Amino acid sequence: MATGRIVDLWHRKDRTRTTRYGTGKRWQAVWTNNTGKETKRSFDYKDQAQAWIDTRTIDDALTPGGTKQPILFEDYFQLWWEKQAHQRPNSLRTMGSHCKNWIEPTFKGQYLHQIEQAQVQRAVYEWQEKNALSTTKLMYRYTSQIFGEAVHDKYLKESPCKRVKFLQEELAEDLPEFTLSPEVFAQFCDLAKPLFKTAALIAAATGLRPKELIGLTVKDIDFPRSIIKLTMQDASPNVNTVRRGPLKTKYSRRNISFGPMVRGLLKVLCANPGDDGRLFHIERTPALYWRFESEWSRVRDLLPEIGPGWHQLRHFHASQLISGGMSPVAVAARLGHKDATITLQKYAHLWHEDVESMAKIGDSVVALGKSTATETPQVA
Numbered sequence: 233m234a235t236g237r238i239v240d241l242w243h244r245k246d247r248t249r250t251t252r253y254g255t256g257k258r259w260q261a262v263w264t265n266n267t268g269k270e271t272k273r274s275f276d277y278k279d280q281a282q283a284w285i286d287t288r289t290i291d292d293a294l295t296p297g298g299t300k301q302p303i304l305f306e307d308y309f310q311l312w313w314e315k316q317a318h319q320r321p322n323s324l325r326t327m328g329s330h331c332k333n334w335i336e337p338t339f340k341g342q343y344l345h346q347i348e349q350a351q352v353q354r355a356v357y358e359w360q361e362k363n364a365l366s367t368t369k370l371m372y373r374y375t376s377q378i379f380g381e382a383v384h385d386k387y388l389k390e391s392p393c394k395r396v397k398f399l400q401e402e403l404a405e406d407l408p409e410f411t412l413s414p415e416v417f418a419q420f421c422d423l424a425k426p427l428f429k430t431a432a433l434i435a436a437a438t439g440l441r442p443k444e445l446i447g448l449t450v451k452d453i454d455f456p457r458s459i460i461k462l463t464m465q466d467a468s469p470n471v472n473t474v475r476r477g478p479l480k481t482k483y484s485r486r487n488i489s490f491g492p493m494v495r496g497l498l499k500v501l502c503a504n505p506g507d508d509g510r511l512f513h514i515e516r517t518p519a520l521y522w523r524f525e526s527e528w529s530r531v532r533d534l535l536p537e538i539g540p541g542w543h544q545l546r547h548f549h550a551s552q553l554i555s556g557g558m559s560p561v562a563v564a565a566r567l568g569h570k571d572a573t574i575t576l577q578k579y580a581h582l583w584h585e586d587v588e589s590m591a592k593i594g595d596s597v598v599a600l601g602k603s604t605a606t607e608t609p610q611v612a
Contacts, residue, residue, distance in 0.1 A: 236262065237261075240259065263284075302345055304340075305343070335371060352375065425527060428527045432542075434497055441543070450511070454487075462486050474508060474520070550563060553566060
């Protein structure tokens, strides 16, 4: 049983003075926990020592170490999962896939309070050996949320998710893979079915995210101003429930300008919309994400160079903007990033250093100085 006591370091029990009398802090609080381990803390005043013991008493009234009764990870995971009802259907599917296929099996059979930082670190390394870095980071974020919520619910005193590192040799995976060259993009368009070819052309010309592209309706197209007014995206949970929902972030809300060729494509789509005014549909039934992914997979079997998924077209658009001389600020606004910092984190390596131009600028400065100089400098 846990106990606490206070020791007067300046006096013995018979009130005679000890050798420490008048030196250092007088009152020592001694706490013995349920396992017999002692913890000591010294204070200037007795009431401070008592307050410290009172705190320890409250903490140890909960087990282990100031928490509720021990709970298995999988049992707490179910409690946490039930709290995620506020998530969008697509987010829930992603979370469910990662959590139930990777996170829950990793810690299954263990009590929450027994899981330490080293084990979380080891799990992250193992996940990264079999997944892309971006996927591993997402799984770790969910793991951190689970343990963080357990702390809030008093099942843990602190989360083991701290100072976790990722395999350095795979950091490059965090950058977009620009597998789409203009030549490969042209080949994709040749192989894609007409509806998806049109979708690819618009995505590559505007930088829309896949769900933004799929969710486009007639009302989103402002032909007089030549802009796409992006306010919502596709949020359909399944083929039986077609709906639109909020954009990825508040910064995703934007107007995207388009030129005459894109106008022509949009005119054709708007002249024959599907249900709910959707631009992309098959016999009026909106074409949802799975159809787009299915078409990408079909073409990828014939043309592996196109890389993973429709998001490649957004990266391709960004690369074309940058090669065309657009600034980070302009690219950020076009893509719906929070600011140019985010854009640079993803695409900084595409703003190539023009060594020759910089050298010429340096020489032009020297030329300015030489035009007013009266003497040629002498070499010492």
